[in-house]
Amino acid sequence: RKEVEQDPGPFNVPEGATVAFNCTYSNSASQSFFWYRQDCRKEPKLLMSVYSSGNEDGRFTAQLNRASQYISLLIRDSKLSDSATYLCVVNPSNDYKLSFGAGTTVTVRA
């Protein structure tokens, strides 16, 4: 079983719509969780960290469900510029390594 699994999508949504997707992780001892964004043929960039209580950054909301071992990302009022691949990233054990999922592709259309 992969350490981090994501629905690859693509999620095709119109501007202004809400889109949400999950990521599951295999190690219940995982400590840190992040969403990174990767534009086509670009490098990954940190979008937001995911905290146990859930957190929001503008139109983006991240949730963590430790019992079911998944994290989610919700994008409200989608913009064309939100089109990207969203990488779920997990620290699978209490060390320094990060495991990246394969990414969920979101395409926002006008």
Added chain:
Amino acid sequence: EAGVAQSPRYKIIEKRQSVAFWCNPISGHATLYWYQQILGQGPKLLIQFQNNGVVDDSQLPKDRFSAERLKGVDSTLKIQPAKLEDSAVYLCASSPTGSPSNEQYFGPGTRLTVT
């Protein structure tokens, strides 16, 4: 603040040839990572340096890949000899410390094609 620099940006080689990539991390970042990202997959950690020491190279194919960070600043990753399956983007990242809670800052990557 200057970001992570990598060169070359693109490289095409034939199988069994050798190739080297260079990375200069953000100034002051003690931790440097090399990742391999195959098309359609997430980045996979190859090696992590803390200053000039190796913290983890468990996923580095040591029969053909080598990496060094001699002065604790810039780093090189070498493949010798290359195989077709090495075709990927090689990403360098840095962070202030090795803490997993730290953001990792990625360079633009080197896109390697092995023919």
